Amino acid sequence: QVQLVESGGGLVQAGGSLRLSCAASGRTFSRYTMGWFRQAPGKEREFVASNNWSAGITYYADSVKGRFTISRDNAKNTVYLQMDNVNSEDTALYYCAASPTAYGNLSLVQRYDYWGQGTQVTVSS
Numbered sequence: 001q002v003q004l005v006e007s008g009g010g011l012v013q014a015g016g017s018l019r020l021s022c023a024a025s026g027r028t029f030s031r032y033t034m035g036w037f038r039q040a041p042g043k044e045r046e047f048v049a050s051n052n053w054s055a056g057i058t059y060y061a062d063s064v065k066g067r068f069t070i071s072r073d074n075a076k077n078t079v080y081l082q083m084d085n086v087n088s089e090d091t092a093l094y095y096c097a098a099s100p101t102a103y104g105n106l107s108l109v110q111r112y113d114y115w116g117q118g119t120q121v122t123v124s125s
Contacts, residue, residue: 001025001026001114002024002025002026002029002032002098002113002114003024003025003026003114004022004023004024004025004096004097004098004114004115004116005022005023005024005116005117006020006021006022006094006095006096006116006117006118006119007020007021007022007023007119008020008021008119009094009119009120009121010120010121010122011122011123011124012083012086012121012122012123012124013123013124013125014086014087014088014123014124014125015085015086015087016086016123017082017083017084017085017086018083018086018121019080019081019082019083020036020080020081020083020094020096020119020121021078021079021080022034022036022078022079022080022081022096022116023076023077023078024077024078024079024096024098025077026077029074029077030053030054030074031054031100032052032098032099032100033050033051033052033057033098033099033100033101033102033106033111033112034050034051034052034070034072034079034096034097034098034099035047035048035049035050035051035096035097035098035099035106035112036048036049036050036070036079036081036094036095036096036097037094037095037097037109037112038090038092038093038094038095038121039092039093039095039118040091040092040093043092045095045109046061047059047061047106047107047108047109048060048061048064048068048081048094049061049064049068049069049070049081050070050099050106050107051070051071051072051079052102052106053072053074054102055102055103057102057103058070059106059107061107063089064083064090067083067084067085067086068081068082068083068084069081069082069084070082079096081094083121086121086123087123088123088125089123090121090123091121091122091123092120092121093118093119093120093121094118094119094120094121095115095116095117095118096115096116097109097112097114097115097116098112098113098114099111099112099113100113
């Protein structure tokens with residue numbers, strides 16, 4: 001069982017930066033693929049980024065590539081999402097998720113077994 005708790009959301013101006021954190025419980029954190037997803041009102045949950053430390057694989061959605069960076073500190077059981085040059089389309093509830101798999105299509109919601117409660121990010125213009 002893995003428990004995930006996100007933090008770091010808030011209000012940010014367009015063009016600004018924000019860093020989200022996700023603290024995970026459990027001793028095998030380093031084995032999991034950690035992902036970030038987001039969901040805007042009236043829209044489906046969508047993939048943002050994922051990282052599997054053991055396999056050295058990182059993926060980003062095209063919409064955030066070059067602006068967002070996923071990283072992790074296995075010693076602290078924490079994964080981060082650095083968000084730079086944000087815009088209004090980045091406004092959403094951001095979720096952290098954990099998957100036991102390292103390969104395949106890790107942009108799919110159903111590949112992840114554990115989810116946090118979400119942290120709200122609002123970008124003002």
